[in-house]
Amino acid sequence: MIETAQMSERALTRGLTHLDALEAESVFIMREVAAEFERPVLLFSGGKDSIVLLRLAEKAFRPARFPFPIMHIDTGHNFPEVLEFRDRRVAELGERLIVASVQESIDKGRVSEEPGNPSRNRLQTTTLLDAILEHQFDSVFGGARRDEEKARAKERVFSLRDEFGQWEPKAQRPELWSLYNGRLRKGQHMRVFPISNWTEMDVWQYIEREGIEVPSIYFAHERDVFRRDNMWLSTGPFLPNGPDEAVERMVVRYRTVGDMTCTGAVSSTASNLADVIVEVAAARITERGATRADDAFSETAMEDRKREGYF
């Protein structure tokens, strides 16, 4: 008897990896949201984390359609490769895409661009909150991970936002076992982070295992870049280089995908997933540290933006 029990246990354990455990947890979280909220939405940036969210949604809800639409907050400063990817991916999935445009928020006078700061990262917050209100979304899936940044290390999987979209780190609900509390008071909404427990490495390993396509800018390619704030930025219509900023043609890739004006490239020859994974394993700088100008301002930059309602 005992022998059979042990054998079957070994058989069941074999082949079950950390990725299987993470995937099962994320799928559980997505189904909880579908069941407990009236109007969820999935934020899609075109980046690898939200691409993984789409795969997890397939795992959670197929053969039915997703019980929510996909939403892209379009800063207007996109990498063309990413827009092309977004439209193709959404079409393949046969799901509904909503595009909320920062340019529209600017045109309507909801926000204005800071003189001298080409980044629209901060402005996205208003566009997002307006879209949440307009569509009456009560829950928003995001692809944030706790290993990205230290304020996030303490954020809940179900992260409550008040009427102003703000996160209150001191008033977070206890989150135990896999019992997520999705109850809202009037005006509140929930941000939900199904891949909270994944690391950058997990995401890449999963992309490789699943054979998921990602935008080409994640792989090494030639690009005209210049140096600013310790980062390699891509030249382009939204981001002219200054007189002292010499443009060089380099072989680079991106570790994150965001607003072109504040997402830096890293010098790299990693041209396929296997190379990228080797590079991530050896990397000694966090992906946000390497490639996000907006986090470098102050030690608490992320925490401040999150409190304001950022992703």
Add this chain to the structure above:
Amino acid sequence: MDLLRFSTAGSVDDGKSTLIGRLLYDSKGIFEDQLAAIERTSRRRGYSQVDLALLTDGLRAEREQGITIDVAYRYFATPRRKFIIADTPGHVQYTRNMVTGASTADLAIVLVDARKGVLEQSHRHAFIAALLGIPHLVVAVNKMDLVGYDEAVYDRIQDEFSTWAAKLDVHDIQFIPISALHGDNVVTRSLAMTWYQGPSLLYHLEHVYIASDRNLIDVRFPVQWVIRPQTDEHHDYRGYAGQIATGVFKKGDEVVVLPSGKRTRIKRIETFDGELETAAPPLSVSMLLEDEVDVSRGDMICRPHNQPTVTNEFEAMICWMADAPLREGARYTIKHTTRSSKALVEDLRYRIDVNTLHRDESATELGLNEIGRVKLRTSSPLLLDEYRLSRTTGGFVLIDETSQDTVGAGMVVRAGPEPEASEAEVAAA
């Protein structure tokens, strides 16, 4: 590669942050820019060396006060395992955070300062680990450098702690003498403590056997969501989606759906990647059943010969997490697996002193961070197992009906009404 979740608890200044910083640092879980940021902060504060403890203090308020006040999650991996650390604060006023971190942990590290020995708070940390059903405990006796790496000091602490822990329901305790600051026995075996024959902390974390911690006997599948494509291709398709809580499901198994009690068989176990012949925790799958039975969220699929208790009444240990106390007669929303109901606190049996384990039966309320045993009644039946059999089907939360906040965490001790007093007892009374 598999996954180990562990929690850490220690009193202020026992060296918990230093230990975690060292584990991350030595396993290359710290990045250069994070290191540069804490170097700057350390310099600004006039420290002589880099304070690795700064790595694990996330939020601004905490940085200002210099203490960890919420659960922070950390990640690192070695070639053998991926680790998720729930880093929890040790003060008695943060018991609820410790309980939260412990709720998902496979292993708990309790830190003891070698100079101070086993204190009341060490008892509390071990008690919480046991209460939350953490199968493996590590007692890390830290700051061995400050007691001259003396074996006698370590032995005394080990004896004292073991004697006390015998009262608890913990089966695996590993003691390890360490110096978090200097790295002794953290990643590699210490040359200063050759008298210690056991593993280094990291070696233990990498090798502790956790596969058998899963309950593969009691077959439970709480239904989360019903997949109904409503397309021509999948016309009558109904997939009951959820995550397997405990036990092993096989295609063709006879099952019972609770609470209705309807019996049927498993037609298929499906995932996006195809059908499975068998499925075990922690997989998320969807079940297709032979017969058209009415199944919805909150129901549970089990085996006919091994069912949870379907009941409105039960007793549980509760850790209270809100400022306003729990009182007898109060009503809350209860969330247990995927099922919610209203719950009434019928009786507070006792409050437990988490330091001494003394039971105060005269208690009339449970305040913030207090733990006690209560009797609850719910408006609709729950499908309960005792927590020691299954964290998933034995754990629940209480939610305040006004604020909608999570105010209590509960662990089922006895499912069902009190056993009837025997005739002899009645006669004696």
